[in-house]
Amino acid sequence: MTGRDLDPTLKRLLGSNEPEIGCDECFAQLDRYVELELAGAPADALVPGLRAHLVGCPACAEEHESLRALLELDSVS
C-alpha cells in the first residue's frame, strides 16, 4: 500500500515522515516563504520543512493561504 492509497483519516492520523518545522518556526519564516512563492522562487528548497508542516497543521495552512491571498490582493489593488 502506498501513502496515496491511504484512507484520508488514516493519512491525518499517521502524518508524514518528512522532516518538518514546528508552528513557531513556521510563523517566523512564513513572510519570507510566501514572498518567495509569489516570486516564483524555489520556496520549498529555501525554507526546508515548512511545506511539510503546512500539510500536517491546518491552522498554519490557513494562515499561509490568507497571507498569500492578501498579498495577491495587494498586487492588483
Next chain:
Amino acid sequence: MAPPDTNPDVSALAAAPGLEEWHLDLHASGARREEAVARLHGLLLRAARFEVFRRRDSLPLVSASERDYLAQQAADYAALSVLRRLDDFRGESSFRTWAYKFALLEAAVKVRRRAWRDREVTLEPERWEELAHAGPQPDDDAENAALFEVVREGIRTALTARQRQVLVAAVLEGVPIDVLAERLGSNRNALYKMLHDARRRLREHVAAAGYPEANE
C-alpha cells in the same frame, strides 16, 4: 477553499504598497512615531478584517458588528506584538508582509476560538472509538480496514494518555489547535509537537505490525 475577497471594507482600505521606509519611524519618538504607529495599525486592521471576512462562514451566528469588533481586537493585539518584536524584523521580506502575518494570526485565532466558544470538545481519550468517522468508510478496501484496526490498537497501546487526547481532538474531532491549546492551558507550538510525536509513534506501531509502506 475560501471564496474570493469581495469585502468592500477591505478594498476601500487598500493602501498602495509604495515605499516602506515609514516603518523606521516606529523606532523614533514623538509625533513621527505616533504617525508611524497609526499607519501600522491601519495596515494591521486591513489584514485582520480581510481574515475575519474570509472565515465568516465559520461564524454564521455572529453579527457583522461583532465580526468587526473581533478584527479591531486582533489589530490591537497584533500592533502590540509587532511593536514588541520590531527588532526581529530582518528584512527577509517586506515590512508589510512581515507585519501582516501578525494580524492574520491574531484574527484567525480569534475566529477559531469564537466559532468553538459554545462547542463541546471531547477530551476523554476513551471516547475516541465512539466517533463515527474514526473507522473505515464503505469504499475503503480491505487493506485500509485492516490498517484501521492496527491504528486503533496503536492509539490504545502506543500513545500516552495526553498524546491520545490531543490526536483524537485535533485529528478526529477537527478541533483547531488554538482552541485545544486554550482548553488544555498550553500553546499551539507545544501541542503540535505532541501531535507530531503521537503520529511518529503511531507510524512506528503500524510499521512494526507489518505495514512499513504506510510509514512514509
